[in-house]
Amino acid sequence: MDDHMIPGSPEKAIDGASKPNSAQVRLDTANQALVEAKEAVRIARQKAGEELSDWLRAAATDSLDQATRTRDRAITEVEEATKALNAAPMKESTAAPAPATDLEAGAGAGEADPAPDDSQPMFETSEQFLLHQLLPLYIRIIDSRNNTWCRQWFRHPEALSRVDALWRAWEHLRLDGKTGMSVWWKDHADPQMAVLLSRKGPFYECDLNRHKEPDPMPCDIAPEGWFPKEGEIPFP
Secondary structure, eight states: OOTTSOOOOHHHHHHHHTSOHHHHHHHHHHHHHHHHHHHHHHHHHHHHTSOOOHHHHHHHHHHHHHHHHHHHHHHHHHHHHHHHHHHHHHHHHHSOOOOOOHHHHHHHHTOOOOOOOTTSOSOSSHHHHIIIIIHHHOOOOBSSSSBOOOTTGGGOHHHHHHHHHHHHHHHHHTTOTTTHHHHHIIIIIHHHHHHHHSTTSTTTTOBTTBOOOOOOOOOOOOOTTOSOOTTSOOOO
């Protein structure tokens, strides 16, 4: 059992029932966040250990560092939530709450629970967006005559960038309840997916059964001094 998880024993359940709901909810939320953070670290560590190109290895290492920091914050939150839960009865016993006045009772009666914050991203990563939102909606024929796709799309830097752009645009435009999704489909999904699925796109040497590591186009290095530095007159 995880050292930072609070066991769900009957004694704990009975004891927790008499404690403030807010403290228990905070602890439950912290425990769940810790479980998810540890799983993210496991996945990131697995990806970082694979044979990747230099660019993808750097991206995987960054993801692992970020997941580790998130896990450490979750551990701290579990510890603080546990302390708050244990201290809650003592705080309650020091001073009994004063009875609410008629004015306070009347003011609170009409108050509604705060609305959820829709501005928070619905998906945590572009991969989650692809798996649970984009691919279930965007269904096309994948064969040698129509479109192409690579199961290991995440090994293609261009595909990574395009899917990430689709995800961020979707998270922003979904908040527009009128024409947001229409704009997303017309200006983002259709043109981006047309490039990704094209036989001449980033997956042109891949198919559903085979991945080929993408090779950057050849490029020569310009002679020294070819490009003007900041403040110089460009290309006289």
